[in-house]
Amino acid sequence: MRHIPEDELHAYLDQGLSRSQCVEIESHLAACASCQAARDGIAALRDRTTALLARLAPPRSFPTPFETLRRRADIEVSARRRRIHLAAWVASIVAAVAFGWTASHLTNPAGSARVASGAPAPTPAAVSRQAVVKDSRTPTATPAILRPMRTDSTRARTPRRPTRVARRATAETSTVSIPTVMAAPELELSSVEIPPPTGEFELDGMWRTMSWVGAQAEAGEKLPYIDGLPIVQVQVQAGEQGKQPLMVVAQQLSSGEVIRTIEGPAQDVSQLLARRTMSDPVPTVSSVDSSRSSPVSPERIDGSMAMQRGDRMIAITGALPPDSLLAMIRRLNAEMRSK
């Protein structure tokens, strides 16, 4: 007859065996004196261990009330959301990218089909409507327009008119799309945690990190992103009723830096940028190419840049040296235009 191995006796005494295993062991024990002795030895060893470990106990204390922990957890959850948001902006510099976003289909809705099928670059006329964004509440931190580096002469002479952000100005183009022609990007989403949805609208408040598919559903399939770069995060701030959501798509360059493309109602984007600029006084791109961006007024020299079309705005931020970012923008512009 097989005797019970030592580890099985441990498991038996620790109640780590199934009922049928226990029955088997018990029936053997009833008839086997040596296994009984083994069991008693192991039981003693077990008690001895427990007694030894019991010496290693901290002084007894009174646990903090659970309510206190609950409050701490609430604070941490909201702080985490805030951190996600802050992380998007810390050490970023902000620059504008036109990259095909002002394509003719915006002014000419019929053109969207052409763009969607890989139509050529935006016309100068469309680009001419790029405008300096002015937010009366944060005048010193106003995102200004820098024209993309790769411009043709027509566009270089295009006057840029300062304009108020008028949300209703181009209601019919508020469903503006970033080209959706591009193949779905390689998805490389970071772990997604979706806090409960909320209708609250507050710039530094309720951001949701979403899956690519979820964000697409929210945005109606229109998400700003740069083709060819892996997407690491999609953040969405739900709009108020009838308002388009504010989207931030983070993508990683091969060099490891993360760039973010922001698209949404112009006022929200510019506020977002303004907020960012205020907390980051590092002179940004606007000083790099002052000749090209000459109409940028001096008080905006340390401002940021964005691209506005109607009541929509798109911007790119990245923790890159200004010249690298400009180079990247140039490249992206070229890429987007060639699509």
Added chain:
Amino acid sequence: MTDELEQLYQTTYTAVVRFLYRKVWDAERAEDLAQEVFVRALAHRPEKPRAWVFAVAANLARDEARAAVRRKRHLTLLKADPVAQPTVAPAADTLVEHDERVASVQEALSTLTPRDREILLLWDAGLSYPEIAGQTGLAVGAVGTTLARARRRLVEAHDRQNPSKGTHAAHS
């Protein structure tokens, strides 16, 4: 409102503190970490909270040990930790407060391999075989084997240091 986590907190907080204390050897720190564990549980709402709580506690303790090693916070390394795994030894002044009996168990515990020690501590914290298996990646069937070895080694190591009182029964 009473929820599952609150009940878990009432029933296992002490066990979590003890589990952590046996890793960081600092009662106050162990309590801080235990609270952190439950705060995280509240924020994450894990599916299997009991196992989750101990898994997070183990991680926090590990981070703590690494940080302690990094800071070289007056470490009094217990002699002959058989594997080069960093063990957070009691700070010198804390040791004084502990009596010999405590120190001898501490030292005996430090002679176990990290895995044996972990499983023994998890068992002692009240986790079941399946929970221990789930947390350590061990097969359920191997938990008994590991515990058998860990117990034997702990008692042997302890008795080696205290040959006079080695053989007679446990002080409880």
